[in-house]
Amino acid sequence: MQEPQLQAFSERLLKVIQTQTEIAKLGLDLGDVMDLVATRAQTLTGAVGAVVELAEGDEMVYRAASGIAEPSLGMRLRRDASLSGHCVRDGAPLRCEDSETDPRVDLDACRAVGLRSMIVVPLKHNESVVGVLKVMARTPNAFNDDDLRLLDLMSGLIAAAMYHAAKYETNELFYQATHDALTGLPNRALFYDRLRHNLAQAHRESRRIGILNLDMDGLKPVNDHMGHRAGDAAIREFAERMKQSARAGDTVARIGGDEFAVILPRVEHREGVAAQMQRIAQSLRFAFEFEDRPITLDASIGCAVYPDDGEDLGVLLEKADQAMYRMKRSKKAGANS
Numbered sequence: 001m002q003e004p005q006l007q008a009f010s011e012r013l014l015k016v017i018q019t020q021t022e023i024a025k026l027g028l029d030l031g032d033v034m035d036l037v038a039t040r041a042q043t044l045t046g047a048v049g050a051v052v053e054l055a056e057g058d059e060m061v062y063r064a065a066s067g068i069a070e071p072s073l074g075m076r077l078r079r080d081a082s083l084s085g086h087c088v089r090d091g092a093p094l095r096c097e098d099s100e101t102d103p104r105v106d107l108d109a110c111r112a113v114g115l116r117s118m119i120v121v122p123l124k125h126n127e128s129v130v131g132v133l134k135v136m137a138r139t140p141n142a143f144n145d146d147d148l149r150l151l152d153l154m155s156g157l158i159a160a161a162m163y164h165a166a167k168y169e170t171n172e173l174f175y176q177a178t179h180d181a182l183t184g185l186p187n188r189a190l191f192y193d194r195l196r197h198n199l200a201q202a203h204r205e206s207r208r209i210g211i212l213n214l215d216m217d218g219l220k221p222v223n224d225h226m227g228h229r230a231g232d233a234a235i236r237e238f239a240e241r242m243k244q245s246a247r248a249g250d251t252v253a254r255i256g257g258d259e260f261a262v263i264l265p266r267v268e269h270r271e272g273v274a275a276q277m278q279r280i281a282q283s284l285r286f287a288f289e290f291e292d293r294p295i296t297l298d299a300s301i302g303c304a305v306y307p308d309d310g311e312d313l314g315v316l317l318e319k320a321d322q323a324m325y326r327m328k329r330s331k332k333a334g335a336n337s
Contacts, residue, residue, distance in 0.1 A: 019036065046142075049136045100140075123162070273303050
């Protein structure tokens with residue numbers, strides 16, 4: 001390796017070490033760790049996308065994603081017909097120079113995501129390969145041996161987090177990877193996975209499903225004036241009330257810091273979705289006490305209905321998001337008038 005190349009590689013190694021420090025700050029939230037490592041793996045290798053896939057039964061499931069892979073979060077691939085599945089089986093890093101000519105890849109999935117070349121490295125937990133870390137490019141032959149070595153180091157960071165999050169049970173590992181550490185709710189990855197499943201089912205059965213997008217109102221002032229312990233307590237209380245007001249079969253998820261979402265898998269009409277929105281809103285509209293001080297909870301909520309508002313996952317989520325922001329703007333306008 002020539003000196004300029006060695007210097008560049010050393011600089012990237014320092015960034016891997018910095019990532020390890022950031023992971024330590026995240027604690028045991030395995031979902032957040034996987035999100036961070038996917039993002040950093042993409043940046044460090046010059047990729048256009050990265051993904052953490054976990055092996056679940058006969059499938060590989062996108063559990064964290066960045067870049068061009070982000071819209072495919074929750075996607076499932078056949079384990080025996082994908083490069084990731086081969087990586088899990090062999091327990092060794094693999095490289096695809098061109099997805100159009102490589103017989104090991106799921107060509108339809110590659111085209112759907114928009115990739116032409118990739119490298120995948122195994123993720124190991126308790127000596128077993130439980131998934132892969134993958135980076136991708138839009139052009140053939142985009143990665144070299146240095147990229148592969150760096151990706152292998154990044155996979156080790158996830159493996160260490162897996163060990164600390166779930167030291168013994170593989171089932172516990174999957175729970176940690178798919179649930180929010182603070183609230184115990186399904187996280188963003190599991191929400192997308194279940195939404196894809198529900199949309200496919202609704203399409204087959206010609207029925208509606210509802211999607212709610214919720215944003216907590218007033219969390220920042222709580223954090224600013226009462227501290228992050230109070231903010232965390234507010235998030236936990238918010239999550240608990242949402243769980244209590246949800247129907248059997250609904251999925252309530254925490255998809256970001258103060259963002260939540262709900263899948264309503266069986267609704268007859270939009271009025272039913274509106275009624276559930278109202279039920280959740282009412283459950284939030286009274287204060288709770290934290291260390292003898294009242295904290296007020298509220299949320300801005302938007303909804304979308306399949307297939308009325310669209311059939312594509314991204315379109316539906318965007319519609320729900322837009323409706324939520326309209327409500328938030330309306331509340332601010334009312335407060336200022």
